[in-house]
Amino acid sequence: MVRTFLVGTFPLRASAGPFLHDAGMLHRLLACLLLVAPGFGQEPIALVGATICPGDGGAPIPNGTVVVREGRIVAVGPRAEVTVPAGVTVVDIAGCYLTPGLIDTHVHYSQTGWADGRPDARDVRAEFPYAQAMADNQAHPERFHRAFLHSGVTAVFDVGGYPWTRGLAAACEHDLRAPHVAAAGALLATYDPKVLTLPDQSQFVFPMSADEARAAVRSHRAFGSAAIKVWLIETPDRPLASLVPIVMAAGDEARRVGLPLIVHSTTLATAKVAVAAGAQLLVHSVEDHEVDDEFVAAMVKQGTFYCPTLTVLGGYAGLYEAKLGDAVRAQLEDVHPSVKERVLRTEDAAVRAKVNTLAMQGMRKHFAQQSETMARNLVRLHAAGVPVVLGTDAGNPLTLHGPSIFVELEAMQQAGLSAVDVLKASTGDAARAMGRGADLGVIAVGRVADLLVLKDDPMQDVRAFRSLLRVCRGGQVYERAALLPR
Numbered sequence: 001m002v003r004t005f006l007v008g009t010f011p012l013r014a015s016a017g018p019f020l021h022d023a024g025m026l027h028r029l030l031a032c033l034l035l036v037a038p039g040f041g042q043e044p045i046a047l048v049g050a051t052i053c054p055g056d057g058g059a060p061i062p063n064g065t066v067v068v069r070e071g072r073i074v075a076v077g078p079r080a081e082v083t084v085p086a087g088v089t090v091v092d093i094a095g096c097y098l099t100p101g102l103i104d105t106h107v108h109y110s111q112t113g114w115a116d117g118r119p120d121a122r123d124v125r126a127e128f129p130y131a132q133a134m135a136d137n138q139a140h141p142e143r144f145h146r147a148f149l150h151s152g153v154t155a156v157f158d159v160g161g162y163p164w165t166r167g168l169a170a171a172c173e174h175d176l177r178a179p180h181v182a183a184a185g186a187l188l189a190t191y192d193p194k195v196l197t198l199p200d201q202s203q204f205v206f207p208m209s210a211d212e213a214r215a216a217v218r219s220h221r222a223f224g225s226a227a228i229k230v231w232l233i234e235t236p237d238r239p240l241a242s243l244v245p246i247v248m249a250a251g252d253e254a255r256r257v258g259l260p261l262i263v264h265s266t267t268l269a270t271a272k273v274a275v276a277a278g279a280q281l282l283v284h285s286v287e288d289h290e291v292d293d294e295f296v297a298a299m300v301k302q303g304t305f306y307c308p309t310l311t312v313l314g315g316y317a318g319l320y321e322a323k324l325g326d327a328v329r330a331q332l333e334d335v336h337p338s339v340k341e342r343v344l345r346t347e348d349a350a351v352r353a354k355v356n357t358l359a360m361q362g363m364r365k366h367f368a369q370q371s372e373t374m375a376r377n378l379v380r381l382h383a384a385g386v387p388v389v390l391g392t393d394a395g396n397p398l399t400l401h402g403p404s405i406f407v408e409l410e411a412m413q414q415a416g417l418s419a420v421d422v423l424k425a426s427t428g429d430a431a432r433a434m435g436r437g438a439d440l441g442v443i444a445v446g447r448v449a450d451l452l453v454l455k456d457d458p459m460q461d462v463r464a465f466r467s468l469l470r471v472c473r474g475g476q477v478y479e480r481a482a483l484l485p486r
């Protein structure tokens, strides 16, 4: 309770703006807060009777017991072999399935889930000023924290956004009503979409030379970025050959300062450059061509994680068509009412009237082709031994923080991965991809007790994650409904 009291009452969020930009002050504060372990003072519990799905690809344990003390797992095994110590509260979950918390390795707290966060996709700034949308995101990240936990997501990797997002890692680590967060901060971008910056701050830096890329990496390091994210996009005035030295320098400097390089590269050509630069995580599928032997071999050799983000394009399609699909509509009761209200504006009559039906048919056809390529690439890379991880790209239009994870889980299974493979990709391997392989993502002794209780069997079909009953975050057990973002 001591820990919760400290974190819960410190005015971190209220003064987040100027405060979080003072890295020295933040680090001094953290030095105090981190002395207290997660779950400190919590009542120890034993979750008893469920089939335990460990998350590392290991065999399930039927009728198992997990003992949790001070936020961490202290015993795991078959019920007959694990003695529950006296004084430990037993939570009977017989007949259920226990998995690690889900981990989304591709999210953005600097986006909203709708067009107000992406005016480059649909310009709604006259009614919803971009600066206000971004200020609201900074002031109220708890809307997304709660939506993540309510959908079973207990850790996220924010792979690019405004500088303040870096402060989420410390603010959330011991907040048992938020997921663990690792954040990259501003993206090193090769292309400027113009409308996604604000007069006083930007979620991009634009290194124009190798030296500028190195300087940006060192600054990110000093300010506490968890990774170096490169937004590698070719444009007619900046062809790939001119970008290679910049990306290589960013990768080399990231290695030098001890940060992982993660890259947005959606074409085979850019993805090859990313891997050559030392990328440890590709945050999207290769979607323009089928991957070739050279690329597969390079990914395997380097052990680069591959996050396919299969469903985010569908969200853009819905926005452009001014039409919510059933999959999005079904998520609206699981997000904050303010998010639901905006998302419903997708179908504004005035916008729908202007949609060019013929152009939309062409776009849908193009997306369908891309999706086929993405599915084939996913299966091929996975079969070759590339570690695949789940990521939604939550925050992009109609890809909602939290419940979009169910759609992505199912898309990965639909693409051809087994349920067991998808489980590993969204827990144990995802934890490694966000740099938390030692303490998250697997049900094992010593790990943080982030756990999900499901009614159905996720090793048969990942749709079982929709049968989520309870969420355990750092040893604190919640009925799912108690986490509804409100």
Ligand SMILES: [Zn+2]
Pocket (backbone or CB within 6 Å): 106, 107, 108, 159, 393
């Ligand atoms: Zn993204």
